[in-house]
Amino acid sequence: MSRLASTVLLALFLSFGTASLAVPDLKEPDAVSPPIQMMRTLQLMQDQIAVGSSEAHAGQRGLLAIFDERFLGLANDLWQDKRNVHAAVVYALSGGSPQILRKLLDPRLISQEDLPLVEGALAYVEGREEEAKRALLPINAVALPATMGAQLALVQSALLVRAQPEKSMEFLDLVRLQAPGTLLEEAALRRQVFVASQMQDDAKFEFLVRNYLRRYRHSVYAGNFRQRLASVLSRVDFATPADRFSRIAVILQDLEPSARRDLYLLAARTSVEQGRLKSALLTAEAALQLSEGSEESATRAKLYHAAAMVVSPQSLDAGLQELEAINKSVLSAVDGQLLNSAMSMAQQIRRLPDRVTDVKAADSITPPTQAPEQLSAVTKAQAALRRVDKLIKN
Structure with missing residues (x-):
């Protein structure tokens, strides 16, 4: 049977x-x-x-x-x-x-x-x-029997999540208290990751991610969690504060290497797009370390790393050299556009009459908006989320 x-x-x-x-x-x-x-x-x-x-x-x-x-x-x-x-x-x-x-x-x-x-x-x-x-x-969900109360609190949290995220979080905490080890708790944890991000509560976000990955990473609905996690990480500046990257890296250790790699790749790409250069460098380097055996992933990591380097005058030449060494045939059409845009931008910066040499000024440079296509060629957020969920699903 x-x-x-x-x-x-x-x-x-x-x-x-x-x-x-x-x-x-x-x-x-x-x-x-x-x-x-x-x-x-x-x-x-x-x-x-x-x-x-x-x-x-x-x-x-x-x-x-x-x-x-x-x-x-x-x-x-x-x-x-x-x-x-x-x-x-x-x-x-x-x-x-x-x-x-x-x-x-x-x-x-x-x-x-x-x-x-x-x-x-x-x-x-x-x-x-x-x-x-x-x-x-x-x-009052607390006044109801545990199962009924947990189910009601889950609904109440959903009804308030947009207007009152703090209250929504309280209801989700109640779900976890009333129904530990159940699908209700699993659903509450998934939702809390999004709410904590919405509230910009880094400590709770990190706690919830760690909790979910250790207890429910094999859930049939874990793909939904990974999508939420990818959405949040695509907006995170890994370089600020200084210890954020190391904290998140420790949390993600509970994911398979391929899953971590693809989350880092998504974060690196969106960091480049949004001008978070240090964040792009950190996440691209992490992705490259996890890309052994995958030429496509390694090439993407090198692309995002180089695209961040060419924006800084101090690393412009080295970044351009990295871009020129990339095998474009391995890249997707969208990443191919990003490669072309990054090289075009690097050439424009090289031609500037006064290249910035001050380190502090260089750190604040963002990609020139007038460069053709430039880094806006990066995949839009929704398409990226759909792809990452497919890529990192167990």
Whole structure:
């Protein structure tokens, strides 16, 4: 029997097998209701996804199809128990069909007390953000059972991430506290990396990256994390403060060498584009050290390193010599344009009547905007992110 079949059969057994399955939210373990059985089974499968089970990820869709039908077929009197209502809400927010929430509302099968939670969850999954905010933000996630509270806090964080990133971060911290070791925690960590960057909280950003890479780097959704990490690193000035590069380098040690190399290449390219010359030099050198056995990566690293060198009068000649030695046939079309632009810029700087010799002045030079194409030929951010996720995926 395949691992996928075993996973699905185990999930079905846990849902519809013996009634002695322990469920923390229930006082009587011999009275596990069908909604809670199904919700817990889905979470069991999703927690396997968090640690990298592709079989669980593949089996999830089939399990959801079965559970969608079974949720809708449950007797109406079950929904007088708020624990079952919570199970239905968690189920819908975890990828299940929102049809179960519509059933609870029309005709109303739930108490007035549960109405905001169900209406808000339905609004959220249907993309009605303002309605979801009005219904869900006033609810105290801490007062709910751990699983329901964590699921709600994850939604509340998403509703506030643009307008109130600090509050969004607090909700995500709550998710991790309420649901450690689950897919909910994995999702919260992924999102917190972006929020910490948005808040410019370097210490928390570095802590979260380290935490995720050590605990969830094999998650099926790790590609999403890598994309967020690449997005953040493409905006980082690795040279400021002076110890930032060494700190981030230590964190990235938990990634495979090829993954680190490609992140450094992306950072070097965007640093060149944005005129962060020291940052470009540091990241290009790091990428080159990790490029053994890959001519393409080594050539790209040399290109970005040389492109940063030619902007400084002190290293102009050496940088131009590096550019001239690059094998253009190995480069992509976009990097080929960058090579041409860098060489054109270097030639223009050489022809300037007064070449700057002051070191401090040289450090502040950015690429001349009037040079043809120049470093704007670098790939735009979105295209770079799509490529880097493909390149560094395990």
